[in-house]
Amino acid sequence: SQKIEQNSEALNIQEGKTATLTCNYTNYSPAYLQWYRQDPGRGPVFLLLIRENEKEKRKERLKVTFDTTLKQSLFHITASQPADSATYLCALEDDYKLSFGAGTTVTVRA
Amino acid sequence: EPEVTQTPSHQVTQMGQEVILRCVPISNHLYFYWYRQILGQKVEFLVSFYNNEISEKSEIFDDQFSVERPDGSNFTLKIRSTKLEDSAMYFCASSSQNRVGQPQHFGDGTRLSIL
Numbered sequence: 001s002q003k004i005e006q007n008s009e010a011l012n013i014q015e016g017k018t019a020t021l022t023c024n025y026t027n028y029s030p031a032y033l034q035w036y037r038q039d040p041g042r043g044p045v046f047l048l049l050i051r052e053n054e055k056e057k058r059k060e061r062l063k064v065t066f067d068t069t070l071k072q073s074l075f076h077i078t079a080s081q082p083a084d085s086a087t088y089l090c091a092l093e094d095d096y097k098l099s100f101g102a103g104t105t106v107t108v109r110a
Numbered sequence: 111e112p113e114v115t116q117t118p119s120h121q122v123t124q125m126g127q128e129v130i131l132r133c134v135p136i137s138n139h140l141y142f143y144w145y146r147q148i149l150g151q152k153v154e155f156l157v158s159f160y161n162n163e164i165s166e167k168s169e170i171f172d173d174q175f176s177v178e179r180p181d182g183s184n185f186t187l188k189i190r191s192t193k194l195e196d197s198a199m200y201f202c203a204s205s206s207q208n209r210v211g212q213p214q215h216f217g218d219g220t221r222l223s224i225l
Contacts, residue, residue: 038153041218043201044153095166096141096158096165097166097168098145098155098214101152102151
């Protein structure tokens with residue numbers, strides 16, 4: 001069966017450090033992988049998209065990697081800030097719809 | 111920045127009653143989606159809609175569910191006879207193109223509580 005797994009439900013880090021989140025998938029062959037941010041009581045907000053032939057994508061303090069051999073994406077938040085505290089969702093494109101992982105909740109301590 | 115708006119923000123309904131959730135997608139978007147998120151669980155796809163037709167639906171989207179674009183701006187999700195297990199956050203999303211590699215823009219959801 002198809003599965004998307006994100007590492008540990010919660011990640012607590014000190015302000016200024018780098019948060020690294022993992023998304024692993026099985027029985028998918030996505031051409032694209034997306035990352036979203038979700039705050040409590042709010043809808044997901046698009047952050048970054050990476051194509052299967054791209055190894056890495058950056059946007060400001062965010063970096064995403066995509067390894068189709070390992071079936072894994074890594075999401076990095078560098079120089080983290082308390083405002084980065086949220087749940088981060090990995091999403092795979094599957095016939096034009098998104099299949100989401102359960103998310104990793106990041107808490108950045110000041 | 112344009113956004114997807116959903117009403118109401120919270121809907122409380124008795125089991126067995128019909129409920130309609132409303133969404134106004136981003137104005138130049140052509141592709142529309144409904145997702146749901148049961149408390150503490152992941153976001154799940156329900157249905158996609160384009161050109162006044164359902165493009166794809168999940169196993170969750172059974173005969174109790176229907177979608178409609180009644181005019182040029184609104185997109186609705188109807189649940190005919192609600193069950194306790196329909197309690198969840200329902201998110202509407204839209205995208206400008208329905209080809210791979212397009213971000214979807216989500217509303218802030220309607221919290222549906224079935225009593």
